Amino acid sequence: MSVEFNELLDVKGAKCPMPLVKSRKAVNNLAVGDVLKVVATDRGSIADFQGWAKTAKNVQLIGQETAQEDGADLYVHYLKRTA
Numbered sequence: 376m377s378v379e380f381n382e383l384l385d386v387k388g389a390k391c392p393m394p395l396v397k398s399r400k401a402v403n404n405l406a407v408g409d410v411l412k413v414v415a416t417d418r419g420s421i422a423d424f425q426g427w428a429k430t431a432k433n434v435q436l437i438g439q440e441t442a443q444e445d446g447a448d449l450y451v452h453y454l455k456r457t458a
Contacts, residue, residue: 376438376451376453378437378438378453380410380453381405381410381411382404382405382410382411382412383411383412383414384397384401384412384413384414385414386398386413386414386417387415387416387449389416389417390417391417391419391420392423394415394423395420395424395427398411398424398452398454402433402454403433405456407458408456410437410454410455410456411453411454411456412451412452412453413453413454414449414451415451415452416448416449417450418448418450420450420452421452424439424452424454433456433457433458434454434457435454436452436453437453437454438452439451439453
């Protein structure tokens with residue numbers, strides 16, 4: 376998946392709920408229309424970000440993907456600030 380993004384947030388090693396907490400803070404610092412790329416190692420972040428995007432008024436989940444780095448799974452989320 377090739378998604379253009381404005382900011383990168385690396386939350387590798389952080390456990391639930393920290394990837395979401397840090398992402399919320401980062402999204403609030405973006406301009407409307409900007410995209411945040413979040414890279415996490417917590418498998419639970421997949422469902423966490425999907426749930427957040429369904430209820431949040433200022434964010435849209437525009438993509439998710441799984442990647443590999445040094446044999447470890449990475450969960451990548453792309454969030455767009457909408458308001």
